[in-house]
Amino acid sequence: MRKDAPATGGTGRSGASPARSTRFYAAVSIAAALATVGLKAGAYVLTGSVGLLSDAAESSANLVAAIGAFWALSAAARPPDEEHAYGHTKAEFFSSALEGALVLAAAAFIAATAVGRLFEPQPLENVGAGLVVSLVAAVLNGVVGLVLLRAGGRLRSAALRADGRHLLTDVWTTAGVVAGVLLVGWTGWLFLDPLIALVVAANIVWVGLRILNEAAHGLLDTALPPEDLRVVEAVISRYRESGIEFHALRTRSAGARRFVSMHVLVPGSWSVRRGHDLSEDLEREVVEELPMTTVFVHLEPLEDESSFRDQGLDRPDLEEPPPGS
Structure with a gap:
């Protein structure tokens, strides 16, 4: 049994951690959020636009979330104990x-502010200067958002992916707000400013719900995605060709780490050493194909019918019969 395997029997093998720390990207996100909050707050002060205020509120939520992500990634990097x-x-x-929760809270704040401004419209000031400041913030968010999304995909980090998506959404938010403020300046229709803010709030709600959905799936131990499962099945199929059977394949992910467990059925006449060597080879091949994976293998005798009735299934009709029965 390997050191990181739980004391429930079987063998376990884990892949190595990624070389680049996810905390580096979380720190980049914090720096970008500080800069964009300052820029967008300045744009609001210059213009008095509730649309630009909504943009700044979303970035403020992102700043708090980035700080939370840095803490979470620091905790996630700790080894098992x-x-x-x-x-x-x-x-x-x-x-x-x-x-996700902070994004929804920001949306509620934006909507409440925008509704009040619908009933009490206010003229905008220094529109040109305010929009230039907002566009600078949007470019910064776009660059950092793309970096975080790519890093989150490469490092399998839910926190970085959520932060990256939020930043890219913030770019589209800024674009919509800028368009709305320009229209207000050209037409003089003051109601467009809070109306754009309400559209922004609705879009933020959609993003927040998507982020919460991904977090919920992760906390509920959702199985690995189909592309990862195909890799595991490809490794298993190579062993099936030599008469080895498999069942009770279970997978899940926890942040950047994957977990795979399976029952491996071999001839009962095999020695412990032979079965152990097979398990080590199987685990190594899975980890080589899927880094950051912990694999647990439980060996069983192929001839014993009870080996086919220990999958932990609640429905007897789903149990597999032994071959040839």
Whole structure:
């Protein structure tokens, strides 16, 4: 049994951690959020636009979320211990849930402010200067958002992916707000400013719900995505060709780490050493194909009918019969 395997029997093997720390990207996100909040708050002060205020409110939520992501990623990087034998990588999903909740709170604030401004329109000032400041903030958000999305995909980080999506959404938010403020300046229709803010709020709600949905799936131990499962099945199929059987394949992910467990059925006449060597080879091949994976293998005798009735299934009709029965 390997050191990081739980004391429930079987063998376990884990892939190595990624070389680049996710906390570096979280720190970049914090710096970008500080800059954009300052820029957008300045744009609001210059113009008095509630649309630009809504843009600044969304970025403020992103700043708090980025700080939460940095904490979560720091916790997720901690190695397994006696109380957390499977590691701490699920902390990332708490960060995503926090970001989703903050996004929804920002949307509620924006909507409340915009409704009040609909009934009491106010003229805008220094529109040109305010829009230039907002566009600078949008470019910064776009660059950092793309960096975070790519890093989140490469490092399998839910927190970085959520932050990246939020920043890119913020870019579209700014674009919509800028368009609305320009229309107000050209037409003099003051109601367009709060109307654009309400559209922004609706879009933010959609993004927040998507982020919360991903966090919920992570916390509920959703199986690995189909592309990862195909990799595991490809490894298993190579062993089936030599007469080895498999069942009870279970997978899940926790942040950047994957977990795969399976029952491997081999001839009962095999020695312990032969079965152990097979398990080691199988685990190594899965980890080579899917880095950052912990694999647990449970060996069983192929001839024993009870080997086909220990899959932990609640429905007897789903149990597999032994071959040839």
